Amino acid sequence: MKQKSYYILAIESSCDDTAAAILRNDDVLSNIIATQDIHNAYGGVVPELASRAHQQNIIPVVDQALKKAGVSKNELSAIAYTRGPGLLGSLLVGTSFAKSLCMGLNIPLIEVNHMKAHLMTHFINDEYPTPKFPFIGVTVSGGHTQIVIVKDYFDFKLIGTTLDDAIGEAFDKCGKILGLGYPAGPIVDKNAQKGNPHAFKFTVPKVSGLDFSFSGFKTNVINFVHKRKQKDGTFIQKNLNDLCASIQFTLVEIIFRKINKAVEIHEIKNIVLGGGVSANSSLRSKLKKTESENGWKVFLPPFQFTTDNAAMIGIVGYLKYLKKDFSSIKASASARLKF
Ligand code: KG4
Numbered sequence: 001m002k003q004k005s006y007y008i009l010a011i012e013s014s015c016d017d018t019a020a021a022i023l024r025n026d027d028v029l030s031n032i033i034a035t036q037d038i039h040n041a042y043g044g045v046v047p048e049l050a051s052r053a054h055q056q057n058i059i060p061v062v063d064q065a066l067k068k069a070g071v072s073k074n075e076l077s078a079i080a081y082t083r084g085p086g087l088l089g090s091l092l093v094g095t096s097f098a099k100s101l102c103m104g105l106n107i108p109l110i111e112v113n114h115m116k117a118h119l120m121t122h123f124i125n126d127e128y129p130t131p132k133f134p135f136i137g138v139t140v141s142g143g144h145t146q147i148v149i150v151k152d153y154f155d156f157k158l159i160g161t162t163l164d165d166a167i168g169e170a171f172d173k174c175g176k177i178l179g180l181g182y183p184a185g186p187i188v189d190k191n192a193q194k195g196n197p198h199a200f201k202f203t204v205p206k207v208s209g210l211d212f213s214f215s216g217f218k219t220n221v222i223n224f225v226h227k228r229k230q231k232d233g234t235f236i237q238k239n240l241n242d243l244c245a246s247i248q249f250t251l252v253e254i255i256f257r258k259i260n261k262a263v264e265i266h267e268i269k270n271i272v273l274g275g276g277v278s279a280n281s282s283l284r285s286k287l288k289k290t291e292s293e294n295g296w297k298v299f300l301p302p303f304q305f306t307t308d309n310a311a312m313i314g315i316v317g318y319l320k321y322l323k324k325d326f327s328s329i330k331a332s333a334s335a336r337l338k339f
């Protein structure tokens with residue numbers, strides 16, 4: 001029997017990307033992202049500017065997603081939106097837009113947790129293998145660093161989180177000290193490929209259990225670079241690739257040690273990565289190497305689904321649609337929405 005087609009419009013506006021996607025069931029028909037370059041000049045996301053840019057972008061981005069998918073708004077079955085976590089002003093734009101359009105079209109509204117969506121990306125119908133439950137989910141992004149046990153599409157248990165900065169933030173802030181643009185993560189990654197990861201030694205913080213801390217590491221890098229620059233003004237220029245490689249080596253080591261610990265404690269060898277930092281080449285290759293050595297099964301998202309996008313919101317929207325798990329029109333955006 002032919003499967004019924006449901007069309008989901010997904011909207012993501014939690015940080016500095018305005019994104020919309022159309023899914024037909026678990027297939028992505030379009031996935032549009034408007035990246036806000038305005039923040040580059042400030043070396044980080046400026047919340048007020050992000051909200052304004054979302055307001056300008058949201059209608060054209062949704063329009064483009066519908067056009068590219070060849071779907072009219074009257075064919076939509078539901079609208080899924082990011083309720084949180086994220087920047088409140090940014091979330092409010094996507095939330096209000098999704099609510100208004102749902103009311104106008106008289107279709108269900110579905111709220112989605114951004115961090116869960118980063119992991120659920122793996123259930124999009126593409127050529128990549130789909131993880132089996134239970135798995136250890138690792139979300140590494142600009143705003144979060146978390147380890148969760150996922151037993152089912154809707155059963156998530158947080159077992160580790162950062163006590164201060166997120167790993168993506170550590171990449172970006174260290175990159176900023178080195179004079180790289182924003183976001184610095186991908187640039188650090190690119191430079192690191194030409195450098196020696198053991199040229200400089202930075203501290204791996206000692207944090208008990210499965211939690212993380214990156215602020216001590218960041219201070220370590222800032223102080224080190226500052227001292228060396230005082231002796232030699234061209235220190236960064238001369239050592240840029242080695243600095244990037246050493247910073248990246250330490251950050252990947254921090255995350256890798258905790259994943260190992262989680263595998264050991266919970267005896268689960270399925271590891272699923274999600275979030276912007278899962279694009280990092282060193283993290284990807286280290287996990288793939290361990291997969292063959294230790295009998296792990298590692299699931300890395302395709303590159304287009306590593307950083308923020310609406311297709312990941314859409315897949316959760318589709319799974320919730322099947323369960324008729326709809327959101328109240330009264331639900332408000334939640335900057336600190338929990339797992
Ligand atoms: O998931 P995401 O797009 O946004 C949040 O939800 O925060 O993640 C963005 C983060 C930024 O900090 C960016 O520098 C980092 O992901 N990132 C990377 C790489 N690509 C993106 N970090 C290291 N290596 C990369 N290749």
Ligand code: ZN
Pocket residue numbers: 114118141142275276307308
């Ligand atoms: Zn994200």
